[in-house]
Amino acid sequence: MVMFRYKEHFEKYCKENGLSLSLSFAMPAGYETAFGTFDSNSLTVFINKNLLNDREEFEQAFYLFHELRHALQYTNPQSFNNIINESLSYIIMYDGTCYKKVGDKYYKYKINGDEEFLKNLYISQPYEMDANKYAYKKVCEVIGFSKELEQLYHRWMPKSRVPNETYRLIYKEIDKSIKE
Numbered sequence: 001m002v003m004f005r006y007k008e009h010f011e012k013y014c015k016e017n018g019l020s021l022s023l024s025f026a027m028p029a030g031y032e033t034a035f036g037t038f039d040s041n042s043l044t045v046f047i048n049k050n051l052l053n054d055r056e057e058f059e060q061a062f063y064l065f066h067e068l069r070h071a072l073q074y075t076n077p078q079s080f081n082n083i084i085n086e087s088l089s090y091i092i093m094y095d096g097t098c099y100k101k102v103g104d105k106y107y108k109y110k111i112n113g114d115e116e117f118l119k120n121l122y123i124s125q126p127y128e129m130d131a132n133k134y135a136y137k138k139v140c141e142v143i144g145f146s147k148e149l150e151q152l153y154h155r156w157m158p159k160s161r162v163p164n165e166t167y168r169l170i171y172k173e174i175d176k177s178i179k180e
Contacts, residue, residue, distance in 0.1 A: 010023045010064065026046070027046050035052060038067045040101075057143060058094070058149045059149075062139050069135060073127050073130065083167070094115075098120075102143070111170065126164065136150075
């Protein structure tokens with residue numbers, strides 16, 4: 001299996017976008033089953049090499065570029081539209097667990113619903129859709145198009161997109177519950 005040149009592409013992206021980030025292959029606690037994550041407090045992109053080392057190069061690249069896009073969303077919010085900026089303070093997980101970030105603190109909230117609804121809610125988040133679209137385009141550019149890449153991309157795109165107004169209503173509910 002070809003190992004994607006994470007460090008090379010990470011450094012190139014940071015240079016092109018004027019970012020000062022760290023790259024780590026040691027996943028933070030609670031993220032051991034994730035392919036990657038971006039921590040806006042430490043400005044670190046985490047990539048789970050253990051989970052990805054037996055995956056194709058395009059998939060390894062996809063998750064790096066996905067997390068790098070999140071880094072850009074958080075560090076350069078002026079480059080993105082209003083709904084992406086609004087959504088950056090909120091994290092909605094697959095199981096309906098939500099967090100709102102206020103400064104360096106996270107407030108927890110829970111949404112109830114069936115598994116399909118909650119998964120769709122997660123992957124329809126404006127910043128997630130943007131990161132997935134970007135990662136797909138970037139991997140096509142760097143490695144080239146493949147049917148497998150297209151399938152990966154569609155796996156991370158919602159079957160039925162949740163409207164932005166629904167997110168705004170959810171954000172209001174979260175805000176009310178934490179009194180922010």
